[in-house]
Amino acid sequence: MAGDGGMTRRQYLTYGGAVAGGGALAGCIGGSNAGNGGGSGGNETESGSDRNAESEGPYTVSMEPVGEVEFDAPPGTWVANNGSWADMGVALGYEPPQALWLTDRYHTQYYDEIPDVSVDTSGMTDLYQDGVDKELFYELDADVHVIDPNFLLNRYSGWEQADIDEIHGSVGPFFGNSVFSREYDWHDDYQYYTLYEAFEKLSQAFQEQERYEQFATLHEEFQGRVEEVVPPEENRPEVAVLWADGDAPETFLPYVISEGTSFKQWRDLGVRDALARSEVEDFHSNRGELDFETLLEVDPDVLLLRGQEAKTAEEFNDTVVSFMADNDVASSLTAVANGDVYRGGPLYQGPITNLVLTERAAGQVYGVEGELFDRERVAEIVTGQ
Structure with missing residues (x-):
C-alpha cells in the first residue's frame, strides 16, 4: 500500500x-x-x-x-x-x-x-x-x-x-x-x-462468499441426513468426552458437552451426556481429573477420548483400548466391556473437518454405515470447479 x-x-x-x-x-x-x-x-x-x-x-x-x-x-x-x-x-x-x-x-x-x-x-x-x-x-x-x-x-x-x-x-x-x-x-x-x-x-x-454459500447449502443438506440417522432419545447412548494423553492413560480431563465448535458433532447427533448428569465438574471449572474409580461411578455407555487424533483407529485400539481392557478397574467399565471406546475428535474443527468427524461419530455412537456427504462435491467447492 x-x-x-x-x-x-x-x-x-x-x-x-x-x-x-x-x-x-x-x-x-x-x-x-x-x-x-x-x-x-x-x-x-x-x-x-x-x-x-x-x-x-x-x-x-x-x-x-x-x-x-x-x-x-x-x-x-x-x-x-x-x-x-x-x-x-x-x-x-x-x-x-x-x-x-x-x-x-x-x-x-x-x-x-x-x-x-x-x-x-x-x-x-x-x-x-x-x-x-x-x-x-x-x-x-x-x-x-x-x-x-x-x-x-x-x-x-x-x-x-x-x-x-x-x-x-x-x-x-x-x-x-x-x-x-x-x-x-x-x-x-x-x-x-x-x-x-x-x-x-x-x-x-x-x-469468498460464493464458496461459503455453497458450503452452507451442502451443510444444510448434510444436517438433514444426520437427523435421519439419529434414533429416538431413549435409544441414544450416554457418552463421556474425556481428554486422555498417551498410550496408557489412567487419569482423564472431563469435558461436559457444551456450545462452541469443539462439540458440534456431538450436539448435532443429540447424544446424551453422562457427565452432565453426574457430580463431575467440567474441566474448565476446576481443572480436575478423573481416575478409573471415579469414572466407574458415572459408567457411561460410550467413552470418547480426545488427545488421540494422531493415532489411526487401529493404533488407538492397539494401545489405549487394549490397555484399558487389561486394567482391573477400567475393564469393568460398560464402554470398555462392550468395545465402545473411541477417539473423541479434536479440539478444533471447521466446515470440512466437521463433515468428516460427524460422519465418523455417527458410526461410533449409532453404528451408521456409509457416507453421509458427497466428497466430490466438497472437493469441487474447495478447488473452485
Whole structure:
C-alpha cells in the first residue's frame, strides 16, 4: 500500500469498534507482501495475489470482539489461532495459514477423505513457543491475524493491550473470535459465533462468499441426513468426552458437552451426556481429573477420548483400548466391556473437518454405515470447479 515516509507499509484506519476492549487502529491488508500463504496446500486455487488483483476496492467486515475492520483487498498471507479457522480458510480455497497457536493440533489427515484437497503443515510456525514472542508477528508479517486478541491477553500473561495495538497497527489487524469454546469468563462480554457464522465472517474478509454459500447449502443438506440417522432419545447412548494423553492413560480431563465448535458433532447427533448428569465438574471449572474409580461411578455407555487424533483407529485400539481392557478397574467399565471406546475428535474443527468427524461419530455412537456427504462435491467447492 502507498504511504507517507513516516508510516508503515499498511496505512492506518480507524476501528468501528475496539480491540479487546481498548481503542486501537486497524491496518489495510494486501499490501506489498501479499501473495500465497506460507503453508503448502494441495488445492489448485487462485493465489492471494490473484484475489488482490481482482479486488474492486476497500471493504469493511465486522467481527466481535474487534469491531469493524477495513480491508484494502483480500489478504494474501494470514495467521490463525487454531485448526477451526485454518480449516475455514482451506474450505474457502486459500492456502493454509503461515502459523497457528500449536500446529500439531491441526489434524490434516481428515483431508485424506476429500479428493484433490491436502494440507502440508511442515512449513507452518507455532505461535506458542514457551510463550508468544511479539517479534514473531513481525517476522511472519501476515496481512491479517485471525485470532481473538482476548485469547492472547487472557491465556498468555506476557501480552498487554499495548502489544495488541502495536501489532494491529504496524503489521496487520486482528480479526477473530474464540469460537471453539464458550467456557472462558472473559468471553462473556461479547458475542459468540457458531461455526457457520464465523465461517461466513471469514468468507467476507477473504471475499469468498460464493464458496461459503455453497458450503452452507451442502451443510444444510448434510444436517438433514444426520437427523435421519439419529434414533429416538431413549435409544441414544450416554457418552463421556474425556481428554486422555498417551498410550496408557489412567487419569482423564472431563469435558461436559457444551456450545462452541469443539462439540458440534456431538450436539448435532443429540447424544446424551453422562457427565452432565453426574457430580463431575467440567474441566474448565476446576481443572480436575478423573481416575478409573471415579469414572466407574458415572459408567457411561460410550467413552470418547480426545488427545488421540494422531493415532489411526487401529493404533488407538492397539494401545489405549487394549490397555484399558487389561486394567482391573477400567475393564469393568460398560464402554470398555462392550468395545465402545473411541477417539473423541479434536479440539478444533471447521466446515470440512466437521463433515468428516460427524460422519465418523455417527458410526461410533449409532453404528451408521456409509457416507453421509458427497466428497466430490466438497472437493469441487474447495478447488473452485
